[in-house]
Amino acid sequence: MLKINQIAMHYHIARQSPASQFIQVQLTLDCRAGETIHLQLAAWRPGRYELANYAQKIRSFKVHHKELPLKWQKKSKDLWYFSAQETGTYQVTYEYYCNQMDAGGCWSDDIQLYLNFSNFIFDVKERSNEAISLSIALPENYQVATALPNKGHGRWEASGYQHLMDSPLLAAVELQHFDYQVAGHQFHLWFHGEIHFDIAQLIKDFKAFTKKQIEAFGTLPAEHYHFIFQLLPYKHYHGVEHAYSTVITYGPASALAQKSELDELVGVSSHELYHFWNVCRIRPKELIPYDLSNEVYLDTGLILEGVTTYMGDHFLLESGYFSLEDYLKILQKQIQKEVDHQGWENQNILESSFDLWLDGYKPGIPDKKVNIYNRGALIALCLDLMLKSGESSLSQVMKKMWESFGSTGQGYVLDDFYSMLCQSTENSQPIKAFWEDYVLGKGELILPLTKLLANIGVRLTFHDEGDTILHAYGIRKDENGKVLQVHPEADAYSKVMINDLLSYDSGMSKSDKADDLEIVLERQGRKLETIIYKGNKSLYPKVKLEILQKKFFAIDWIKNY
Numbered sequence: 001m002l003k004i005n006q007i008a009m010h011y012h013i014a015r016q017s018p019a020s021q022f023i024q025v026q027l028t029l030d031c032r033a034g035e036t037i038h039l040q041l042a043a044w045r046p047g048r049y050e051l052a053n054y055a056q057k058i059r060s061f062k063v064h065h066k067e068l069p070l071k072w073q074k075k076s077k078d079l080w081y082f083s084a085q086e087t088g089t090y091q092v093t094y095e096y097y098c099n100q101m102d103a104g105g106c107w108s109d110d111i112q113l114y115l116n117f118s119n120f121i122f123d124v125k126e127r128s129n130e131a132i133s134l135s136i137a138l139p140e141n142y143q144v145a146t147a148l149p150n151k152g153h154g155r156w157e158a159s160g161y162q163h164l165m166d167s168p169l170l171a172a173v174e175l176q177h178f179d180y181q182v183a184g185h186q187f188h189l190w191f192h193g194e195i196h197f198d199i200a201q202l203i204k205d206f207k208a209f210t211k212k213q214i215e216a217f218g219t220l221p222a223e224h225y226h227f228i229f230q231l232l233p234y235k236h237y238h239g240v241e242h243a244y245s246t247v248i249t250y251g252p253a254s255a256l257a258q259k260s261e262l263d264e265l266v267g268v269s270s271h272e273l274y275h276f277w278n279v280c281r282i283r284p285k286e287l288i289p290y291d292l293s294n295e296v297y298l299d300t301g302l303i304l305e306g307v308t309t310y311m312g313d314h315f316l317l318e319s320g321y322f323s324l325e326d327y328l329k330i331l332q333k334q335i336q337k338e339v340d341h342q343g344w345e346n347q348n349i350l351e352s353s354f355d356l357w358l359d360g361y362k363p364g365i366p367d368k369k370v371n372i373y374n375r376g377a378l379i380a381l382c383l384d385l386m387l388k389s390g391e392s393s394l395s396q397v398m399k400k401m402w403e404s405f406g407s408t409g410q411g412y413v414l415d416d417f418y419s420m421l422c423q424s425t426e427n428s429q430p431i432k433a434f435w436e437d438y439v440l441g442k443g444e445l446i447l448p449l450t451k452l453l454a455n456i457g458v459r460l461t462f463h464d465e466g467d468t469i470l471h472a473y474g475i476r477k478d479e480n481g482k483v484l485q486v487h488p489e490a491d492a493y494s495k496v497m498i499n500d501l502l503s504y505d506s507g508m509s510k511s512d513k514a515d516d517l518e519i520v521l522e523r524q525g526r527k528l529e530t531i532i533y534k535g536n537k538s539l540y541p542k543v544k545l546e547i548l549q550k551k552f553f554a555i556d557w558i559k560n561y
Helices: 161-165 199-217 253-257 259-274 301-318 324-339 349-354 374-388 394-406 414-423 429-439 446-455 550-558
Strands: 009-014 022-031 036-041 058-065 073-076 079-083 088-097 112-115 122-124 132-136 143-146 155-158 169-172 176-182 185-192 224-231 236-241 245-251 458-463 475-477 483-486 501-504 517-523 526-532 542-547
Touching: 022 036, 122 161, 132 161, 143 224, 155 161, 169 185, 176 199, 185 199, 199 259, 199 301, 199 394, 224 259, 236 259, 245 253, 245 259, 253 259, 259 301, 301 324, 301 349, 301 374, 301 394, 324 374, 324 446, 324 458, 324 542, 349 374, 374 394, 374 429, 374 446, 394 414, 414 429, 429 446, 446 458
Parallel strands: 009 132, 185 224, 224 245
Antiparallel strands: 009 022, 022 088, 036 079, 036 122, 058 088, 073 079, 112 169, 132 155, 143 169, 176 185, 236 245, 458 542, 475 483, 501 517, 517 526
């Protein structure tokens, strides 16, 4: 046992029954007589700004001293505390249910143990910055993927709570490991699951976008970085950033034999690596350090996820992984999502960022909000195009953000980013006007996007695809006739409800106008007949992008100056 002035914290993790999905956790603490220990469990985790309330997965919480039970209490749903009666070593034991297979959860079964420590370790409030040692009882044939410093078989060490909770670990019977080097840094690729792609080509592609990202920021303050992949047999897509690693869950693994699916895997990998700088180190002031006990409200989702989404894809274009045509397909999908929703009329991106804690990761009520990833990426594209017209770039701005806030460990506020945008161009007026209308305001982003794309030789047009109900009457329905969405500008908006079952026959119209449509609705067991009128413009049109000046487009946009 360490001396009291060198207080020890040690976690030991075991599994009595892997199939039960419970892990047994023991936290050992050296305490002084009369000391009160507060054990704060995270209510959320970095990279996901919504409450997860991990305490609901803990059971059998106990505190012991000299093998005798000690009284403990709770101050809130996820804050435990106890008082040390005398100087000595105390044990906190509990079980955690590992049944969440995604990039931010924990999973236990007969072939693996996958842990995100943010889910179940405690922030011991009196000693958050003290070193923590970790041991895990694992079968001899398990391999382990983690960025934590290894201290021997089944043993690791973290510099403190923030370090441990931000260092996921995957231990498994069959874990395939590959690596590559860029500029003296070693990048590890860990795969659990079936590999259905050319690993040599994948490493070549990873190496290319990694090189471009490091060049863009000028440095990567890490000797090692770990990509940890869970390749699953069912459909899945998720990635989470960490200080020295990322976990990416993807499925079905067999689909990765197709380039379109592999593009998704490479895309999320580029996105998560960009987070190494942007979010893991370039952080808003509210996130330095992470306070995982309560909501932390942010208006910077545009930078956190919008810029990262845009730059992650852009570096795949710049590195040569995406052709211009490949990239435009992705951009076309993003613009289509923007066109298909009118949330921008009701919330700007700052308000939607603030409301992440409320409904940010759910569809939510119709047209209430914007998606900070998708609209944020399109705003970032517009800003980049405006900056590049003056021989600057968004990448240069992010490098300045790194130098001013990331490398120094100082947090930024939204106005810092805005100021850097304005300072990066001789004529800041277009940036200021755009910011006012589309970041602070609720402008229709398609208008500046169409113009800015035209400036680099890309034409944005809209078309109908033969779906009269959708484009002429503003009703989106599934193959069974269930109404999924109604356009606010459509006549149907006042007559048709979401979840109505719709049937129609244009030959039965009772209206004198040929374009008017009689429809029959089933609404909670009732049959309703009504007439809906055709609008003056196409609703929910299909987006199409075309390259008109390929050479100009390639030279003047891809480069980051």
